[in-house]
Amino acid sequence: xxxxxxxxxxxxxxxxxxxxxxxxxxxxxxxxxxxxxxxxxxxxxxxxxxxxxxxxxxxxxxxxxxxxxxxxxxxxxxxxxxxxxxxxxxxxxxxxxxxxxxxxxxxxxxxxxxxxxxxxxxxxxxxxxxxxxxxxxxxxxxxxxxxxxxxxxxxxxxxxxxxxxxxxxxxxxxxxxxxxxxxxxxxxxxxxxxxxxxxxxxxxxxxxxxxxxxxxxxxxxxxxxxxxxxxxxxxxxxxxxxxxxxxxxxxxxxxxxxxxxxxxxxxxxxxxxxxxxxxxxxxxxxxxxxxxxxxxxxxxxxxxxxxxxxxxxxxxxxxxxxxxxxxxxxxxxxxxxxxxxxxxxxxxxxxxxxxxxxxxxxxxxxxxxxxxxxxxxxxxxxxxxxxx
Ligand SMILES: Nc1ncnc2c1ncn2[C@@H]1O[C@H](COP(=O)(O)OP(=O)(O)OP(=O)(O)O)[C@@H](O)[C@H]1O
Ligand SMILES: CC(=O)N[C@H]1[C@@H]2OC[C@@H](O2)[C@@H](O)[C@@H]1O[C@H](C)C(=O)O
Numbered sequence: 001x002x003x004x005x006x007x008x009x010x011x012x013x014x015x016x017x018x019x020x021x022x023x024x025x026x027x028x029x030x031x032x033x034x035x036x037x038x039x040x041x042x043x044x045x046x047x048x049x050x051x052x053x054x055x056x057x058x059x060x061x062x063x064x065x066x067x068x069x070x071x072x073x074x075x076x077x078x079x080x081x082x083x084x085x086x087x088x089x090x091x092x093x094x095x096x097x098x099x100x101x102x103x104x105x106x107x108x109x110x111x112x113x114x115x116x117x118x119x120x121x122x123x124x125x126x127x128x129x130x131x132x133x134x135x136x137x138x139x140x141x142x143x144x145x146x147x148x149x150x151x152x153x154x155x156x157x158x159x160x161x162x163x164x165x166x167x168x169x170x171x172x173x174x175x176x177x178x179x180x181x182x183x184x185x186x187x188x189x190x191x192x193x194x195x196x197x198x199x200x201x202x203x204x205x206x207x208x209x210x211x212x213x214x215x216x217x218x219x220x221x222x223x224x225x226x227x228x229x230x231x232x233x234x235x236x237x238x239x240x241x242x243x244x245x246x247x248x249x250x251x252x253x254x255x256x257x258x259x260x261x262x263x264x265x266x267x268x269x270x271x272x273x274x275x276x277x278x279x280x281x282x283x284x285x286x287x288x289x290x291x292x293x294x295x296x297x298x299x300x301x302x303x304x305x306x307x308x309x310x311x312x313x314x315x316x317x318x319x320x321x322x323x324x325x326x327x328x329x330x331x332x333x334x335x336x337x338x339x340x341x342x343x344x345x346x347x348x349x350x351x352x353x354x355x356x357x358x359x360x361x362x363x364x365x366x367x368x369x370x371x372x373x374x375x376x377x378x379x380x381x382x383x384x385x386x387x388x
Contacts, residue, residue, distance in 0.1 A: 008342030013181025021338035036335035056108035073120040081129035102345025123372035135345035147362030150251035154186040154196035156340035161188035179302025196359040197248030200281030228268030249361035279311030
């Protein structure tokens with residue numbers, strides 16, 4: 001199959017900024033990954049997005065844009081366009097011919113039980129600004145086929161799991177864990193389709209806690225948590241929520257878990273306890289997998305919190321499993337989601353499935369995404385600056 005060079009763009013539930021990555025793929029195997037980049041949102045913009053989560057609660061029809069949502073959608077899109085242009089200008093010459101962009105947008109509402117998921121992101125505007133075809137709105141078709149609309153990264157996790165280099169090749173079942181604002185897990189057996197679901201809170205509660213209690217955006221390196229201890233009763237209160245007993249497929253809205261259980265703790269104890277909650281939520285997800293995982297591979301910002309990784313490793317090792325971070329398998333754990341959106345865009349273009357009954361609960365494996373073409377009168381194509 002023909003190779004496509006695609007840029008993937010992800011602004012996740014942490015709302016910290018835009019991850020960009022570029023790759024070449026036939027939509028099945030990962031042929032080559034290229035450079036990646038991150039553009040942070042400034043604090044004021046992050047606050048605007050946070051406020052838009054509240055506004056979005058009134059959305060009933062997913063195309064509704066009440067109370068300033070249209071304006072922030074435009075601003076989010078223009079920030080993505082600027083990020084793409086800066087990224088392309090810095091790419092080495094062999095990566096400058098870009099065929100396609102996969103654009104996630106910013107999730108502001110996710111109500112799978114009501115069949116509503118809203119990602120702010122104007123694909124047509126981004127295509128017009130960059131001069132590159134854009135595939136966006138990749139969750140909707142899955143929901144239209146009875147799926148949760150999330151997680152979508154499992155198709156990419158499965159491709160990665162099946163091309164792991166030594167010494168990790170063949171250690172099936174492999175479980176990929178993405179610790180973003182929310183965590184999700186993908187169980188990859190040696191053959192057959194992956195199983196996946198959101199496993200619980202990732203970094204979002206920790207971020208909210210250290211922001212509110214300490215005015216700090218996130219617990220870098222788990223430094224705050226290092227000063228505190230795990231309050232077991234609080235961990236139990238989180239882990240006893242019905243979500244953890246529900247079998248997958250299942251997915252979460254950023255606001256499904258709150259700080260209610262941790263109220264009243266000291267800053268450091270709260271950060272340490274919430275790190276334990278993140279780790280144990282991932283660990284108990286193994287109870288819903290057909291076989292015990294042999295290898296856990298951790299991607300996403302949460303892999304930089306040694307308490308989350310340490311707690312998970314301790315639990316997984318009791319059943320003989322190995323826990324590694326993406327880099328230990330030669331992967332870029334900051335870029336995995338953005339790479340996934342590039343990969344999914346190529347799959348969408350080739351009408352290959354993005355989701356499977358075991359990953360989202362869709363009735364059958366389905367493709368998805370909407371194509372926005374830049375070739376509209378009045379749009380200027382973007383040409384990367386010459387590297388000479
Ligand atoms: N050095 C670090 N130490 C500890 N935590 C970190 C560090 N760097 C990033 N993080 C955490 O990772 C988060 C960002 O992770 P990531 O980019 O994977 O999330 P996301 O893509 O927004 O989320 P999602 O996967 O839910 O869509 C930050 O908000 C922060 O909590
Ligand atoms: C609706 C939505 O945006 N969900 C995100 C969120 O962040 C993590 C988790 O919850 C996952 O379900 C999903 O993102 C990942 C990248 C996915 O779809 O695979």
